Amino acid sequence: MEREYLQDNKPIYFDFVQTQKDFIVDEIPLSEFKGNGNFLVLHVKKVELTTWDMIAVFAELLNIPAEKIGYAGLKDKHATTTQYISVEAKFEKHLKKFKHPQIKILKTTRHTHSIRMGDLTGNRFSINLFDVDDIKAGQIEKLARKGEKSGIPNYFGYQRFGRDNDSIEQAKEMIAGDLYIKDAKLKKFLISVYQSVRFNEWLKERVLLSREKNSGNFMLLDGDVYLSNEEKIFTPKNIPLKDFEDKKVIPTGLLCGRDVYRARDAAREIEEKYDDEFLYEKGLRREALVFPYTLELKYNKNFGIMNISFSLPKGAYATVFLESIANRNFSAKDVKLK
Numbered sequence: 001m002e003r004e005y006l007q008d009n010k011p012i013y014f015d016f017v018q019t020q021k022d023f024i025v026d027e028i029p030l031s032e033f034k035g036n037g038n039f040l041v042l043h044v045k046k047v048e049l050t051t052w053d054m055i056a057v058f059a060e061l062l063n064i065p066a067e068k069i070g071y072a073g074l075k076d077k078h079a080t081t082t083q084y085i086s087v088e089a090k091f092e093k094h095l096k097k098f099k100h101p102q103i104k105i106l107k108t109t110r111h112t113h114s115i116r117m118g119d120l121t122g123n124r125f126s127i128n129l130f131d132v133d134d135i136k137a138g139q140i141e142k143l144a145r146k147g148e149k150s151g152i153p154n155y156f157g158y159q160r161f162g163r164d165n166d167s168i169e170q171a172k173e174m175i176a177g178d179l180y181i182k183d184a185k186l187k188k189f190l191i192s193v194y195q196s197v198r199f200n201e202w203l204k205e206r207v208l209l210s211r212e213k214n215s216g217n218f219m220l221l222d223g224d225v226y227l228s229n230e231e232k233i234f235t236p237k238n239i240p241l242k243d244f245e246d247k248k249v250i251p252t253g254l255l256c257g258r259d260v261y262r263a264r265d266a267a268r269e270i271e272e273k274y275d276d277e278f279l280y281e282k283g284l285r286r287e288a289l290v291f292p293y294t295l296e297l298k299y300n301k302n303f304g305i306m307n308i309s310f311s312l313p314k315g316a317y318a319t320v321f322l323e324s325i326a327n328r329n330f331s332a333k334d335v336k337l338k
Contacts, residue, residue, distance in 0.1 A: 001168065001200060003155045003320070003329055004207045006216045007146065011328040012139050014306075015130040018078035018335045020047045022128040025075055025318075027083040028121040028311065037112035039070075040089045043082065045104045050077045054103055055085065061098065062091050070115035073123075073314060076159075082106065086115040122313040124294070127322070132306045137299040140306060143325045144295055148310075150217065151250075151289035152324040153207050156196040157317030158331050167193045175279070191281045195255040199286060202253050202274040206288065209270075218289055220244060223265030224251045227287055233261055250287045257283030290316040 016022065033041050046054045051074045052066075059066040070086035087095075089110060098105055132140065161168050171194040173179035174187070181187040210219040225235050226249040233252065243249050254262060256276040260283030263271045296309040312318060319330055 001161070001197065002204070003153070003200065003323060004204050004211075005153060005324045005327055006150070006207055006210055006218065007143060007324070007327065008211055008216065009139075009143065009327050012136055012143075012326045013328075014132050014136060014140070014326065016127055016322065016335060017130075018076060020078075020080040023076065023079040024126040025079055025081040026124045026126075027072065027075070027081075028124060029084055030072070030119045030121055033109040033111040036110045038089050039086045039111045039114050040092050040095070041084055041086045041109045041111045041115065042095070042105050043084055043107040043109075045080065045082045045106055046075070047080050047102045048077060049102050051075050051083065053077075057100060057103060058085070058087065062087065062094055072115050072118060072120040075123075084115055084120075086111065118314065120314050122311055122316070123318075124309070124311045125318040126307060126309045127318065129306045129308060129322075130304065132299065132304050134301065137297075137301075137306055140308070140325055141297050144292070144297060144308065144310075144321075147321060147324055148292050148295045151291045152321055153203050153218075154287050154290040154316055155200050155203055155320050155323075157319045157323075158329070159317065159319070160196050161193060162332075168197055171197070175276070188281075191279070194276075194279075195257065195281070195283075198274040198276065199253050199255055202271060203288060205270055205273075206253075218251070220251060221263075221265070221267040221270070223263045223267035225261055225263050225267070225285055226250060227252050227285070233285060235261065235264065247291065250289055252285040253288050255284040255286055257281045260284060286315070287313075292321055 044054065051071060055066050055069050055071065058069055068087065072084060075081035075083050092108070095105065095108070129140065167190060170179060171190040174181050174190050175194050181190060210217060213219060225233055226239065227233055228249055239249055254260065254271050254275060257279045262268065262275070290313060292310040292312055294311045298307045310321065312321065323330055
């Protein structure tokens with residue numbers, strides 16, 4: 001399943017690897033923590049561990065179910081990542097002497113409630129790009145700045161679909177009734193994969209249309225469903241183009257399912273190709289574009305390395321931003337240390 005991008009430039013060939021030194025992710029919390037309350041928020045750094053692995057370590061240490069530990073989002077295993085988790089404040093003394101070779105508690109803060117899934121603004125990334133020369137460095141910076149200004153397609157990245165896209169086939173077989181899945185968590189995951197595949201396919205068509213008819217700027221259609229800055233979905237008959245250019249509104253795509261607002265008119269003609277109105281899972285809408293921010297680039301000419309640092313809203317993929325710059329698709333196999 002290929003992902004296409006708005007700027008149809010020639011591919012740029014650089015490498016990156018997901019390792020603890022070359023791929024760093026820092027979670028940006030939703031708001032400041034209160035400094036008082038019955039919960040303890042831990043700012044933790046982990047290396048070469050999944051979020052679930054890290055939570056299991058704390059659950060075993062405190063002798064509590066993993067469900068009692070709050071977290072906002074899942075972070076990469078093959079990276080150095082920081083994020084926030086929460087436990088009841090009564091465990092504060094137990095954690096003062098905590099030591100683990102792959103986990104470090106950076107800071108603790110009291111808070112009034114447990115952290116919940118989605119309680120984050122986004123993530124900040126710092127990624128080293130290799131095999132970069134002077135020409136590539138200039139191209140990368142130009143395209144990264146353009147993505148920052150105009151936005152990039154908000155695809156689900158390759159990580160969503162398994163190492164060999166095997167989960168896509170499983171999901172399609174399950175939805176078609178050709179595969180029975182007993183495990184409730186796996187079933188829910190495969191439904192989300194199915195929704196993500198259809199969203200990506202819809203977005204690819206809209207990107208190709210934008211390249212063909214709108215000079216690579218995302219093309220709005222009558223009947224598009226927008227997300228406002230106040231995070232309320234609405235569907236005006238017409239919106240001023242300036243509102244979109246000023247990022248006051250962002251067009252959205254469908255994650256098919258029940259109880260979700262669907263597009264109309266010209267936008268619906270494309271959307272309905274990738275819809276499944278019989279899917280019982282609750283539907284959602286996802287921003288078609290995402291805007292990287294606080295972008296910084298540092299080029300080390302002697303070593304042919306460029307560090308790119310940037311922030312993305314929650315749910316967006318750093319690797320998709322890199323793909324939009326390179327104008328080529330990456331896979332899990334491409335970013336493992338050789």
